[in-house]
Amino acid sequence: MIGHHLAELNVGRIVAPIDDPRVADFMANLDRINGLGKRMPGFVWMMEGSGAPGTGNTENAIGGDPLFVPNLSVWETAEALETFVWGTIHKQFYDRRAEWFEVLGAMHFVMWWVPEGHEPTLDEALDRLEHLKKHGDSDHAFGWAHLKEARLWQRNTCAPVAAE
Template sequence: MPHLALYTFGVLKSPLVDPGPLTGEFYAMGESVYRRMSRHPGHLGHAEAADGARGVLFGADWGVWGEFAVPTWYDKGRTAETTALATTLSLWTDLRPAFDAVYAGRHREALSRRHDWFERTDHPNYVFWWVAEGVIPTWRDGVSRLESLRAHGPVPHAFTFHDAFASDGTPARVGGIGPNND
């Protein structure tokens, strides 16, 4: 049975190592969100750096999730002192559990604060795609799908909750959003 890959990407207003209170709040909320997401029904796993420290993303060992990569439009730093991004790569059983995890609880609270931490852009900030069971998506896969979504809009290859597709490529509806399949 196919699994659902999710890549998220946002450009932060300040570097990850910024000692300011907003960055501290972002980390505190993020740690809580990650703990809860990892226990959410339908969550199969997410990329974690084996040797990463705060702010270290580039050059970290991501294991089976591959070499770290970012979209071409990211134009801020790539060192521990200058990196200003937040990104995730995760694997889910289906759209519904992912939707429930994203739009409930602590993550919903974090979404309501996203403009405190993230720059507003005209780029998509997340993308879904289906992978065969047993396949682990890579950071490069996520970047490729996000850039495809930006260039071509939602298609079965790269889509969003609002314009979702089932694993067979047919339009899907989740959480009350998406095409009307009546």
């Protein structure tokens, strides 16, 4: 979309506190994977935590629950986001998500177009997620299926139970 970038929010709930051995491999690789994302062609912006090594966005708790970990970023295009998610080492960690994250009974991923230069807030992103849950895909809030140009998600998407 001309003059716009693609924002995405992905919310996960880790299976244990960030200092627990069950999530140690995930936590140990956060900086590496986030750093890779920031160097990708088409990357625009990412919500950050305190910047303390190995913490990622874990300080941005949702609803006061420190186990909810939001990932909020902005990309030039859907293709750029897809390339990062499924065309880099990130995919290896994506494929292991069941080790570190609970299966959520509700939709936990949303995308929407933002004007170039806009950095969405977590509250804005959560509002978009709620809109998607209530109304389904629309130009206001959508999932991968709403983007005609997106292709990689079709063979890499979550099982239906994880995104209902």
